[in-house]
Amino acid sequence: DSGVTQTPKHLITATGQRVTLRCSPRSGDLSVYWYQQSLDQGLQFLIQYYNGEERAKGNILERFSAQQFPDLHSELNLSSLELGDSALYFCASSVPGVEETQYFGPGTRLLVL
């Protein structure tokens, strides 16, 4: 158990819909990262937040957005969902100053039908 929690574990929805994935980092960690893992793309970095502020952006679509709240939990919002958005979405957190050592949550498996 990494100490990072993600909800829900599974999500099934239809094309065109919007969903919100939630992540709670480990106690004391200020950074939250979101990754997407699909069968054809592998693990890809989406976005990083540090203490409420966006710090780095990766291959995140405009239909996707994220935020980190004052209590440091984070949400990833996916809208206008397409079949290709079906994937595992992982959240990770890291200790301040040691960003390369990241602790991953169990992931949310999203299936878009």
Add this chain to the structure above:
Amino acid sequence: DAKTTQPPSMDCAEGRAANLPCNHSTISGNEYVYWYRQIHSQGPQYIIHGLKNNETNEMASLIITEDRKSSTLILPHATLRDTAVYYCIVRVVTGKLIFGQGTTLQVKP
């Protein structure tokens, strides 16, 4: 980004040492080598990292060649639970981990 090359798959007998190689010939002098693993669709797990000296922790050892162009992750006594995809990462930009295809290690009884 520094490119890493790993064999796509390896087998190891249970109880034996598993040696996973990684080539990173374009690594820069201040870039660390990180190893993560992912056990069957679980979240990736940090294993170990190093700069130029060999490193050891409770999970594994990391051997980095003197020219830093390659490294080897060693699991000293592999168990069935070590079956996973192992990722070698050598370029991290502001915390962004760039995962390659990794090596699928199959530990066999």
